[in-house]
Amino acid sequence: MSEAHAEDIKKHVRTYIMVFVVLLALTIVTVAVSTLHLSTVAAVSVALIIAVIKGSLVASYFMHLISEKKLIYAVLVLTVVFFVGLMFLPVGAFSDKVALP
Numbered sequence: 001m002s003e004a005h006a007e008d009i010k011k012h013v014r015t016y017i018m019v020f021v022v023l024l025a026l027t028i029v030t031v032a033v034s035t036l037h038l039s040t041v042a043a044v045s046v047a048l049i050i051a052v053i054k055g056s057l058v059a060s061y062f063m064h065l066i067s068e069k070k071l072i073y074a075v076l077v078l079t080v081v082f083f084v085g086l087m088f089l090p091v092g093a094f095s096d097k098v099a100l101p
Contacts, residue, residue, distance in 0.1 A: 019061045026054050 030050050038046065060066040 015061065019057055023054055023057060026050055 030047065033043070033046050033050070036043075065072060
């Protein structure tokens with residue numbers, strides 16, 4: 001194994017350890033926030049913000065999406081568009097029933 005290859009592996013391992021430490025810290029923050037007496041809206045908002053950060057870290061580094069090509073992002077955007085469209089289907093169906101005179 002060459003010296004450059006060993007250094008490259010050490011760099012990746014260091015990155016994974018740093019991401020793990022950040023995820024561990026965010027988990028501790030999540031538990032700490034859950035002990036606060038926040039309103040339901042505030043508690044859910046804070047929990048979702050922390051979950052989005054943790055999810056993006058996992059997807060970016062552990063699933064290697066941070067170094068992927070544009071095709072992966074195109075598929076991801078298409079998935080989000082279809083998801084949002086499917087979430088609004090019940091709204092459209094409900095508005096058809098309400099709009100009738």
